[in-house]
Amino acid sequence: MYTAQGTIEKSHLLAQHQPLVRRIALQMMSKLPASVELDDLIQAGMLGLLDASSRYQDNRGAQFETFVSQRIRGAMLDELRANDWGSRGLRQSSRGVEKAIHALGHRLGRAPTEGEIAKELKMDLEAYQSLLQDIQGCQLLYVEDFSKDDGENPFLDAQSKESRKDRRGGNDPLEQLLESGFRHQLVDAISALPERDQLLLNLYYEEELNLREIGAVLEVSQSRVCQLHSQAISRLRAKLKDVL
Numbered sequence: 001m002y003t004a005q006g007t008i009e010k011s012h013l014l015a016q017h018q019p020l021v022r023r024i025a026l027q028m029m030s031k032l033p034a035s036v037e038l039d040d041l042i043q044a045g046m047l048g049l050l051d052a053s054s055r056y057q058d059n060r061g062a063q064f065e066t067f068v069s070q071r072i073r074g075a076m077l078d079e080l081r082a083n084d085w086g087s088r089g090l091r092q093s094s095r096g097v098e099k100a101i102h103a104l105g106h107r108l109g110r111a112p113t114e115g116e117i118a119k120e121l122k123m124d125l126e127a128y129q130s131l132l133q134d135i136q137g138c139q140l141l142y143v144e145d146f147s148k149d150d151g152e153n154p155f156l157d158a159q160s161k162e163s164r165k166d167r168r169g170g171n172d173p174l175e176q177l178l179e180s181g182f183r184h185q186l187v188d189a190i191s192a193l194p195e196r197d198q199l200l201l202n203l204y205y206e207e208e209l210n211l212r213e214i215g216a217v218l219e220v221s222q223s224r225v226c227q228l229h230s231q232a233i234s235r236l237r238a239k240l241k242d243v244l
Helices: 012-031 040-055 064-082 090-110 114-120 125-138 155-163 173-179 182-191 195-206 213-220 220-242
Strands: none
Touching: 012 040, 012 064, 012 195, 040 064, 090 114, 114 125, 114 155, 125 220, 173 195, 182 195, 182 220, 195 213, 213 220
């Protein structure tokens, strides 16, 4: 509810958008280790919601729910980053998978199979699939560590810093990505993925099905969906490395 000054009453805001905060938190939880508490994400998201209400300007053209969803996710990501939700070793493993997929893609001229990726990593197929399950929680952001091979100064760090500043003069990292044509590059990268990966990403991010429901569509187990999701994101990251 807007007041005469154009601001939103906080009590009404929290009550109206609490289901949105919870939905975003549940979506993130499906990609995080079991050690992450849902209540912690929701609490961070509510703080992001309040922050968004004070920043939103109706004349900027963005729908409020779209605007606030970005701020809620950003606040949750800040909370996860602050608590080091993914170990350095797992992040390095995740980057290793991406590098293997990237190298094989250039060498073979096509998307490599699971067996080929495992061989490139000098692992057997079972160990590789187990690794995919482990690194699922390290793939919350899809472009967070493209800046340096050692993982320093990643995209997420820049986004977190910007989220604590008043975004003026077009300094918002998300806006910069969209203005640079990243949206079209992302669409092209997804279109180049294997058909099953495209279907999985569509079911998860567009249709918003949970892992169990996706497993039913693909006729695989829920744990297998986790593995396939990790691999699909790794493939997508590998393709985007060349453009980012």
